[in-house]
Amino acid sequence: MLSRFNSFFDRPSTIHLLVTGYVVAAVLQGLAFSALIGFLRALLGPDPGQAWGPMWLLVGFGAAAFLIQAATLIRANKVSAYDVCGNAVARIGSHVVRLPLGWFDSGSVGRVSSAISTETDNLSHLTPIVLPQFISGIVTPLTVLVVTLCYEWRLGLIMLLVVPVVALLWNWASRLLMAEHRRAPAIAARTASVAIEHAHLQPVLRAQGISGTAWRPLAEALSDENDEMNAIMAAQGRPTIAFGLLAQAFFAAVLAAGLGIVLGGGLDAAAFVAIGVMAARFTTPISQSIFYAAALQQDMVSLDAIEQIVEAPTLPEPASPGHPAGTDIRLDDVTFGYTTGDTLFEQLSLQAAEGRITALVGPSGCGKSTVTKLIARFWDVGSGRITVGGVDVRNMDSAELMDMVSMVFQDVYLFDTTIAENVRISRPGATDEELAEAIARAGLEPVIAALPDGLDTRVGEGGLRLSGGERQRVSIARAFLKDAPILLLDEITSALDAENESAITQALAELAAGRTVVVIAHRLSTIMAADHVYVLSGRERGIPTRIVEHGSPAELAAGDGMFAELVQDFSQTARWSVR
Structure with missing residues (x-):
C-alpha cells in the first residue's frame, strides 16, 4: 500500500x-x-x-x-x-x-x-x-x-x-x-x-x-x-x-x-x-x-x-510531427460528442479557406464554439479528421499548433497584474511599439487613458476591475500582438459598443490578409464582413448538428433559407426605435 x-x-x-x-x-x-x-x-x-x-x-x-x-x-x-x-x-x-x-x-x-x-x-x-x-x-x-x-x-x-x-x-x-x-x-x-x-x-x-x-x-x-x-x-x-x-x-x-x-x-x-x-x-x-x-x-x-x-490522459503527441504547408482549415466527416451516446456532430464537413474570413452562424447550443475549440485541439474528434495546412492536427506538435492560433472566446480571464502584462502574455518578447500597436488596433487606448495608472493599472483577479467589454478588448489585443496566422474569434463583438464594433470589424478585414479567420458572431455587421458563411442547424430531440447551407453572405441573403430569415430578422430589429 x-x-x-x-x-x-x-x-x-x-x-x-x-x-x-x-x-x-x-x-x-x-x-x-x-x-x-x-x-x-x-x-x-x-x-x-x-x-x-x-x-x-x-x-x-x-x-x-x-x-x-x-x-x-x-x-x-x-x-x-x-x-x-x-x-x-x-x-x-x-x-x-x-x-x-x-x-x-x-x-x-x-x-x-x-x-x-x-x-x-x-x-x-x-x-x-x-x-x-x-x-x-x-x-x-x-x-x-x-x-x-x-x-x-x-x-x-x-x-x-x-x-x-x-x-x-x-x-x-x-x-x-x-x-x-x-x-x-x-x-x-x-x-x-x-x-x-x-x-x-x-x-x-x-x-x-x-x-x-x-x-x-x-x-x-x-x-x-x-x-x-x-x-x-x-x-x-x-x-x-x-x-x-x-x-x-x-x-x-x-x-x-x-x-x-x-x-x-x-x-x-x-x-x-x-x-x-x-x-x-x-x-x-x-x-x-x-x-x-x-x-x-x-x-x-x-x-x-x-x-x-x-494520471488524467493527455492528448497523444506524434513521434514524427507534420508541419503544415499553409493555414487552410478543413473538417472532414467529423463526429464528436462531449459524452458517450451524446453526439454533437456527425460527419460534419466544412472548410475555412486561407486568407479568408469564415463565419459560423446558428442557434445557441448548436456547437459553433465547439468547432473552434476542436480546431485548436481542445479535444480529439471521435472520427473523421481536422487538418491545418493539409496536416491532421493530431499529427502536429501541440506547441506548434498553439503558435499558429490566436483565440478570443466569450469568457475572458485576465491575470491579477497590469494591462500591459496581460497583453504581453501572448508574446512576451514583443517590443513596446508592437504592444502599443496591438492596443490601438483593439480599441484599448481610450480605456487605458481613463485608468489611474494607464498600462500599469492592475486589473484584479480575473480582470474584475474592468468591464466585460474592456476585458474582451484586452483579449483582442493579445490576438493582435501574437500575430498568429490563424484567428479563432468567438462572439468577438458581443461586448463592444457600436463604435468599437465597427473599428474591430475593419481591423479584422485588415488582419485577415494572409490569415485564416474563423469567427462566430450574432451581429449582422460582423457576419456580412465574412467571405464565407456556414449556417448550422439547432439540436432538436438529440439529432446531431448539421450544416444547413453555406456560401457567401450575399448569396445566402438572396436565397430563402435560414440565413435569409436571419438577415430579415436583423433588418426588422434595426428599424426599432424608442419614442
Missing part, C-alpha cells in the same frame, strides 16, 4: 527506510517497557543493588528508541516538506500544463485547487505524524505481547485473545471510514470551485444586494461540506468508542487475572506491577490507533484525488 507513495519521494526507498526506522524504534520502546519486569524484581527483591543491570538495560532500550525515533522524525519532516509537498505540487503543475484544454472547466479549477492545498497538506502529515503513531500503536503492543507470553503465558494469552477482536473492529472501522473519506475530496473540490466563482461574481452579487452566504450555490456547497465533516466525525466516533471500551475491558481483565495469579502464588508482586504497566502500554495505543488509522485512510483518499489529476 505504501509503495503508492513512492512517486512523491526523490528516492523510492525513502518510505521503506522511514518505516524501518519507526518499526525499530517501536520494538525498542516495547523492550524498554518489558525491561521493567527485571528492574522491579531486582529493586523490590532482597538485594536492590542488583537493579543496576536491569536499569541500564531499560535506559539503553529507551535511549536507543528515542534516538532512532528522533533521527527518523528529522528525516521524515524534511521529506514531508521537500519531497511530498514539493513533488506533489510539481507533479500536479507539470501534468496540468500538458492536459487537453477541454479538460479545464469550472469543476477542474476546484479539483486542482483542492489537490494543491487540502490533499497535499493531508499527505504532508504522512511521514512525520501518521506513520510513526500508527506503527507505534501496532508494533509496541505486539512487542509487549510477546514478552508477556514469555514471562507469564496466562496473562499473555488474555492479551493474545484481544488481537482477533481488534482485527474485526479494524475491518469494520476501515469500511465505515473509507466510505465517508472517499466522498470528501469531491465535496471539497466543489466548495473550492463555488468559492472561487463567488469571488469572481462579487460585483454582480453586490449589485443585487446579495452578500455573505446568501448566494444559494455557496450556501449549499458549505452546507454539504459541513454535513460531510459531521458524517466523518460520526463515522470516526463509533469505532473510537468501541476501541476505548475494548481497551478498558481488556486492561481490567489483565489486572484481575494477574491479581488472582499473584494471590495464588504463581507470580511475584514486582512482576505483576511491571506487567500491569505493560498492559497499560498495550491498551493505550490500541484505543488511540483508530485516529491514525483514519488519518492514514484520509491520506490514501487524498492520494487518489491527486492521482486522478496527474
